[in-house]
Amino acid sequence: MSNEINAGSMADIAFLLLIFFLVTTQISEDKGLLVKLPPWSTEPPPDFKANSRNLYSVLVNAQNQLLVRGQAMDIEKLRENTKLFISNPRQESDKATNPADAIVSLKNDRGTKYSTYLRVYNELQAAYTELRNEMALKKYGKDFEFVTDSQKKEIRELIPLILSEAEPTAFGDEK
Amino acid sequence: MSKFKESAASKGAPALNTASLPDIVFMLLFFFMVVTKLRDTELKVNVRTPEASQLTKLENKSLVNFIYVGRPTVKYMQVYGTKPRIQLGDKFANMEDIPLFLEKHKLQIPEKQQTQITSSLRIDGDVTMGIVGDIKTALRKANQLKINYSAKPLQKK
Numbered sequence: 001m002s003n004e005i006n007a008g009s010m011a012d013i014a015f016l017l018l019i020f021f022l023v024t025t026q027i028s029e030d031k032g033l034l035v036k037l038p039p040w041s042t043e044p045p046p047d048f049k050a051n052s053r054n055l056y057s058v059l060v061n062a063q064n065q066l067l068v069r070g071q072a073m074d075i076e077k078l079r080e081n082t083k084l085f086i087s088n089p090r091q092e093s094d095k096a097t098n099p100a101d102a103i104v105s106l107k108n109d110r111g112t113k114y115s116t117y118l119r120v121y122n123e124l125q126a127a128y129t130e131l132r133n134e135m136a137l138k139k140y141g142k143d144f145e146f147v148t149d150s151q152k153k154e155i156r157e158l159i160p161l162i163l164s165e166a167e168p169t170a171f172g173d174e175k
Numbered sequence: 176m177s178k179f180k181e182s183a184a185s186k187g188a189p190a191l192n193t194a195s196l197p198d199i200v201f202m203l204l205f206f207f208m209v210v211t212k213l214r215d216t217e218l219k220v221n222v223r224t225p226e227a228s229q230l231t232k233l234e235n236k237s238l239v240n241f242i243y244v245g246r247p248t249v250k251y252m253q254v255y256g257t258k259p260r261i262q263l264g265d266k267f268a269n270m271e272d273i274p275l276f277l278e279k280h281k282l283q284i285p286e287k288q289q290t291q292i293t294s295s296l297r298i299d300g301d302v303t304m305g306i307v308g309d310i311k312t313a314l315r316k317a318n319q320l321k322i323n324y325s326a327k328p329l330q331k332k
Contacts, residue, residue, distance in 0.1 A: 011193060014200035025211030030239075031230040032295060034327040040211035062303075105185060115225035117307070118324055124228040129229060149309030158304050174305040 028047020033121060038164075053094055054087050054101045060120055062111030062172020075119060082127035086159070092109075099131065099159045106165050127159045135159060199288075216265045219246035227298040227326035238292050239323075240280040242273070244306060259302045261310070271278035273313040297325040 059067040066073045088095040089148065091130045097104035104124055108117050129144070132155050136144040141149055145157070154157070222245045233239050243262040247255040251267075261268045263276045281289055294314060298307060314322060 006196065007194065011200055014197050014204060018200055018204040018207065019213070021207050025207065030233040030236070030295070030325075031328065032224075032233070032323040033227055033229055034231040034293075035324060036269050037311060037315050037322060039318065039320060065184055077327045101231035108308075110303065110305035110308060112304040113301055114298050114302045114304060115298070116299075117312070118225045118227060118326060121324070122229050122326075125229040151319040168304060170305075172303070175301045 025121060033052060033118065033125065036083045036122075049098070051101075052095050055103050056082065056096075057107070058120060058124070059160070060106075060108045062110045064108040064113050064116040066120065075116075075123065078120065079127050082124055083131055086127065087131055093103060100157070102162065104163045108168050109172045110168050110170045110174055112168075124163060125161070128159060131159050132156070137174045183249050187315070204242065214325075216241075216262075217268060218243065218248070218262070219251050219265070219311070220247055220260055220262050220299070222299050224325045225299075226328055226329045227324075228329045230326060230328060233293060233295060233323060235291070238284065238288060239295050240277065240292065241295050241297060243297045244302055246301075261297070261305050263264060270313055271311055273310065274317045275293050277317050277319050289307065291321070292319065293321045293323050293324045295325050 035065075057069055061067070066075060068078065073081065082104065085095050087101050088099075104125065106120065106124065108120075115166075132144045135155050135158065136142055136147050136151070139155075140147050144152065144155065217233065220243050245262075246252075246257055246259055247267075251275055255267055259272075260269070263272055268276065274329055277294070281292065296307075296310065311322075314320070
């Protein structure tokens with residue numbers, strides 16, 4: 001006579017539970033682009049005259065084409081071009097005087113595809129991330145995400161992400 | 176030689192010890208319980224989020240509300256058509272429902288943390304920006320300024 005409890009069915013029970021959880025749950029895909037919207041105000045925006053050399057305007061039309069500072073551009077070139085504009089390594093007179101003064105302005109159409117819009121937004125953010133990384137590497141020998149909080153703050157002040165979004169136009173068809 | 180044969184015949188094949196099987200399965204179970212989240216809402220719209228590289232992880236799940244935008248699934252096409260629609264919670268919704276939805280979610284959160292609430296926008300890549308722009312305006316009017324455009328990590332080709 002043995003007094004042991006028969007644990008043979010334990011595996012079956014555990015399997016049932018496992019399968020139940022597999023069916024009812026989903027692996028959380030909880031990543032995305034973090035964006036801070038400007039507060040809503042009914043007042044017209046202050047009439048602000050940025051030096052036009054500091055303004056980097058990106059327009060996306062309903063055909064998902066890009067117009068950057070008045071010239072058509074491929075989306076593949078956007079990141080490099082934005083970086084050049086912000087950092088202005090050769091101190092050209094048509095690019096930002098200083099990374100802190102650079103303003104990126106994004107305007108889309110109501111008919112622009114969301115995936116194109118997000119890709120453009122992603123490229124613009126990536127340009128800033130890469131510049132911050134480069135500066136962190138140069139100053140502290142580490143990537144931006146690995147430097148201390150105060151060093152991060154310092155770099156953020158030197159290269160602030162200023163991305164303004166204008167009211168979209170409404171030329172294209174909404175689908 | 177004969178001795179070996181004899182003992183093998185008398186004992187038969189030894190039973191496989193399965194005593195540790197429940198432990199293994201439980202370990203799997205706990206793993207899945209930790210990495211997944213309960214599917215609390217049925218998706219009534221098709222959402223295939225675009226790919227992006229500058230991703231931030233959503234930290235505290237209870238501080239996040241989800242807004243889905245996409246075309247209704249086949250099941251709901253007859254009733255709701257094929258134009259992109261908004262889904263809040265488990266229901267189809269209109270622009271006007273967004274403030275109430277945000278307010279209801281806000282009430283469940285302690286006042287101290289209310290500034291950290293993030294809206295996760297799960298938007299189908301094929302949707303045009305018109306509806307997205309309207310949602311952004313509605314969020315700004317409701318003073319819900321922290322948003323997260325849900326996206327998948329870039330697939331290397």
